[in-house]
Amino acid sequence: MSEGRIRISAGEALPVEVRDRNMKLVAGGLSDALPSIEPGEYFVAATLPGDETLLRQVVVESGGEAEVDFSIAVERAKPPVVHSAGPLFDFLLPAELPWKFRFVTLDDWHAIEANDVDFELESTDGSGTATLIVHNRDTRVVFAVVGAPHSVPVHVALPAVGFMDSQVCRLVITTNKWGPVVRAIPLSEATESPARYFASGDIVSAAKYITPEYAGQLLAGKMMDPLAAAVGGYVLLAYGDLDRMHDWPGNLADWFGWLPDGTAIEGERLARLGHHAEALDRFLELGQRGLPIFTDGLSLAASRLRHYAGSGQKRIHAKHTAARALAQRLESWLVYADFGAFTVTLRAADLGDPEESQVPANLEQPGWRSVQEG
C-alpha cells in the first residue's frame, strides 16, 4: 500500500503536527513541507502565536491527498487592524496620540541622531494600542525613542536596517503606569513568523521554521537577510540545536560587520562547544560593534563576559581585564533593559548614558517628531 499526503492551506507556512488516533506523533514541521505518511485516520494540529491551536481530522488514503484548510481560522486569529484611512480611524486621531518619537544610533557608545528614518501610523485600537510602521534607511543599528510627558523615554532597537532587504518593521505601543511600553516586530517575510513564535515563548514552533537550508539561504544571493539569519541563530541557541547551526554564525559575524548580533551568536555557539578562548574573542568584538539588536544577544554577551572576567583559565585570563571592562559597559544598559522584549528595549533619556538619564525628556526640544511629522 502506497503512502498518501496531507495538503494544508493556511495562507502562510504554519508549524503543524500530525498525530494518529492514539495521539502519537506521525509527522511534524511546517505545513508546506510535510512528508508522506501511511494511509489512516489522523488529527492535524496547528499552533498559532500566542495560545491558540487549530485541529482537523483527516483520512489519508493510499496514494491520495487529504486536504486541510486552516486559512480562514488563521486569518481570523490575526490581531484586528484598523487602517489609518481618515474616517475609519475609530479610536485615536494622530493628534491625540500622547507620544513623540526620535531615532538615534550609537557612535563609539555615544548616542547621535539617526535622520534617515521615517514612520507612519498603521492603526490604533480601543485599548489604546497604536501600531506604527517604521522605515529605516540608515545603515547602522537604530533605536526608536518613544517619549511621553512625565515619563522616562523608551528606547527600542529596530529590527530593520537600511542596506538589507528588510528596511521596515512594526512598533506596537501601549501604556502602563511607568509610561509607554514598546515592542518592535520584524516585518520581513523570512523573519516575521519565527520571530512571532519566539517572542511569544513558543520556541518549538519557532524552531520549525529554521530548517537546515534556511539560514544558508538567508545569507546567500537574492535572499540576503542577515537579520532573519540572526533570528534563526537565536532560535537555535534557545532550542539547543547546535548541529543545525553548522558554521553559518561565523559567516554572519564575518560578513556583516555592522551587525553586533552575529558576533554574539557565534560567541555563544563557540562557548557551548567548549571553545571558550575563541568565544571570548568573539564577544570582545562587541566593543567595536556596539549593542546587539536583540535582547538575547545582549544578555548572552554580558553573562559570558562577566563569567570570563572571573575565569582562571590561562588563555582566557590574559584577556580578563578587557572582558571585565566590556561586561561593565554592557551592564550599564542591562540594568535598565526589559528582558521580556524581543529587541533591546530600555528606559533612559540618553541611550549613551542610561544611568545618568533616568529622567523624562523635554519633548519640545528639536528632534522629537509627532506622528504627523513622521
Add this chain to the structure above:
Amino acid sequence: MTLWEDRTNQWPKGTPLTHALIIGTSAYRHISDGPEPKQNIDFGLSQVTTPCAGAFAFAKWLRDEYHNPESPLGTIRLLLSPSVVETSNDPELAAAQVDRALTARVRQALFEWHDACDGNRDYMAMLYLSGHGVQRTKLDGNVLLEDFGVDPMVVDGSVDVFAVQQGMAGDTIAQRQFYFIDACRTQPDEFRNWKNLGQGLALPETFGGADERCAPIYFAASPDAQAFGRPGDGTLFAAALIESLRKLAASLDDDGRFVVSSHSLGEALEKRVASLAAAHSEVQSPAPSGLMRYGVVHVYAKPPEVPISILVDPAQAAGVSRLTLRSYASIAIDNEPANPNPVERTVPMGFYTLQIDASAPFVSQELPFNARPRRDGSPPEPQRVVLQ
C-alpha cells in the same frame, strides 16, 4: 538536616533518579531590619514573607505529586529560612526539620547535590532558589542567603546562578537540569557600579567539551518580591509553577504521552505569571532562558482534567440538539441536550470528536475538538458551533 526526602533505597541500583535542591530565604539576619543588623551594604532590603512558602510548596509538590518514570524522585535537599508570617501560616513548614539557608550550609548542599547528580547522564537535576536577589541578564543572577551582609563582602552570602549552572556541565552528569529562580530583580546602585562586593557561591567548572544539556533557567523576573506575592502564602511565581506542573503546561510528547516539557513549562510560566500579576494590577514578565533543549520534566499518570465550553448557535438550534464528545478511549459527554448557554464540563485532556445531533430544520455536525488547558489559566472560550 539538609536531606529532607531520600528515596534512593526504594529503587534498584542504577535507576536514573531525580535529585532536587531547594533553597528558600525570607528571613535576613544582618540587614537593617534583621535581628543582628550589621553596618554593611544591604541594598536597602527588608525582610520578606513569601519566598520560603513558595520554596516549601514546590518541595511538597515534588514529594507528593511529581511523576516521571524515566527518572523517579531520588532526593530532595531542602534549606529554608522562613519568616514568622510563613511559619504561622503553615504548621508543616514550621515543623520541617531542615537546615537554614546559611552560606556555609548551602555551599555544602550544592556540592552534595552536584555529586548526587553525577555518575549517570539520565539523572535529572532540579534547583529551586528563592529570596531577595539581583538578576543581571536573562541568564544570570544572584540569590541572597540568610547571612547575606554578615561582613563587607556581602555578595559572598549569595548563590551565583549562572556559575552554578556552568559548574553542572559535564559528560557524566545529569543531562536534564531545571533551574527555577524565584528572586526579585532588584538592581542596587552598588551593583550598577559593579564594585567588588564579593562573589556568589559557585561550582567548580572543570568541563571543557560541548555542552548539550537540557538546562533551562526559569527566572521569575519580579521587580519587587513583596508586591508580587501573597504574604505568608508564597510568590506568584511559585503559584504559577505549581499550577503549570499540575495542568497548565501539559503537552503531548512524540509518543502521545501527556507531559510537561522544558518548552511547555516555559510558555505556561510566562503566561500564567503575567496573568496572576495582571490580576493584582501589576506587570511581571518571567524570562525563560539558559539551555532550552527539549526535555521532559513531569509525566502525567493520566491525562489532566481540563475545563471545556461548547456553545451551539443559534439558540433555536441548541434547543433541538444533543451533544456527544468522544475520543478513541472514552466518551466525555454522552448524548446530552445542548442548551442556549454554553455547555461547560471538565474532561480529560486530549483530541475528541464532537458530534451534534440536531433535529430538522438544522443539520447535524461532527467536528474535531481539542480539550487542552489555556497556558495563562484563564477559563476556556466557548467553542461556538454554528448549525445551518
